[in-house]
Amino acid sequence: MINPVHLRTLVEVVRLGSFAAAATRLGYTASAVSQQMSALERDTGVALFQRSARSVLPTEAAVVMTRHAAKVLTDIDTLMAAAARTHESTSQELRLGIFPSLATYVLPRILQNPAWRKLGIELRVSVAEPGQTIQGLRTGGELDVALVYQVGQSGLAWPHTVNRQWIGDDDFRVVLPAAWGIGPESKVAADHLSDMPWIMHHPGTSDATVIERLFASCNLHPRVVAYSDDFHASLEMAAAGLGAALVPELALLHRPPGVVVLDVPEIRLARNVFALLPKEQLTAQVQLFVELLADTLHKLGTTRRD
Known part of the structure; x- marks a missing residue:
């Protein structure tokens, strides 16, 4: 199934000529755009771009459309409309556990980011300290994703069945x-x-x-x-x-x-911030949300020092 988020990203990459420029316009990281395009290539079964070596970082390299990409773009409006109809019927609900300062200062910035509205996620939020949030992953599956912090090697424990992704410090x-x-x-x-x-x-x-x-x-x-x-x-x-x-x-x-x-x-x-995700929740939409969260926290880190 073609993800409409990836199609919208494809349009910006082609229009602006690089993954980095598209990332800036859409509010993603360049690596997130690169991952979306790789996923789109897997979904369509064709190579859509030829990456040039004009940049040291591959995700910042200029890209050249292949003839397959040109063929895709000839009917891009139809593709996006069809994908959007499918996407609307399969919008993903995400039950999110989050600790207070992340809910206060990071989550609102994500919800105001145009990139968020393109993810197709219906958010249900529970604000609590990490110990209580982790219990939501354990007990009856009340939560899909838990955002927690750990200070040093403090005694937090989580189920072995969850995937832990570092978000930032x-x-x-x-x-x-x-x-x-x-x-x-x-x-x-x-x-x-x-x-x-x-x-x-x-x-x-x-x-x-x-x-x-x-x-x-x-x-x-x-x-x-x-x-x-x-x-x-x-x-x-x-x-x-x-x-x-x-x-x-x-x-x-x-x-x-x-x-x-x-x-x-x-x-x-530092408080080390992690996302805890049960393996069955590792969808493309959730992964993009986690990347958006990490990028937002990183940008705050570059501006909040005296």
């Missing part, structure tokens, strides 16, 4: 009250922050254990004045002068005034 940053008078460009070692008031995760959680070990390894011994697993609450308390906090960059997209984001070389920690 959400780096932690040190946040200080601006009232402390330490500027964002200040050179501060971790042990300089020892004995200062800190807002920490609740003891016993997997994140707290990893952070405690990291702090101990760089001789940072915080004086805990608050426990909070809500990053927005931690940011507001830091802005009010209560203490320092360790907050992931996604939460910093809407940070309040009154806080300073500090780069401390010894404190390098």
Whole structure:
């Protein structure tokens, strides 16, 4: 069955002359466009393009239509209309489990991306922490895809029957009250922050254990004045002068005034973001959604630093 998403991508590749240009126009990565065209070639049973060697990266190479592609394009409107009718009747429902900061800052950007509307996915969303979301994959199959994070080697476990795909990393940053008078460009070692008031995760959680070990390894011994697993609450308390906090960059997209984001070389920690997909859910539409998610998170990562 020919995927209409691939046909629309084919039109842009031919019109613009390269996978990279089509990717920019459609909001995909160049590799995603290349994969779509390879899938279309498999579905049609013919080679549609001749890739030139004008670029170091194959996905950025200029492409030349073969006579088979020209034949396909002679009746492209008919093909797309027929495929669209089929696509409308086979639109895929996707039951998505997602953790709060990804739902707050990444998912809305995907839903506003023109590429999303072309995927033909009917989304059903459940926002929860990773442990609860993973249970949705286990218990009766309430979810089709789970988007989770892992800090270090924290104790998350998922069924062996699921496919795990890395989406990206959400780096932690040190946040200080601006009232402390330490500027964002200040050179501060971790042990300089020892004995200062800190807002920490609740003891016993997997994140707290990893952070405690990291702090101990760089001789940072915080004086805990608050426990909070809500990053927005931690940011507001830091802005009010209560203490320092360790907050992931996604939460910093809407940070309040009154806080300073500090780069401390010894404190390098990230939430590794993964998509967990049961093997039967690995359709072309779902794979394109995962690629769109990874691309959106990557673009946010290039713009959210000070």
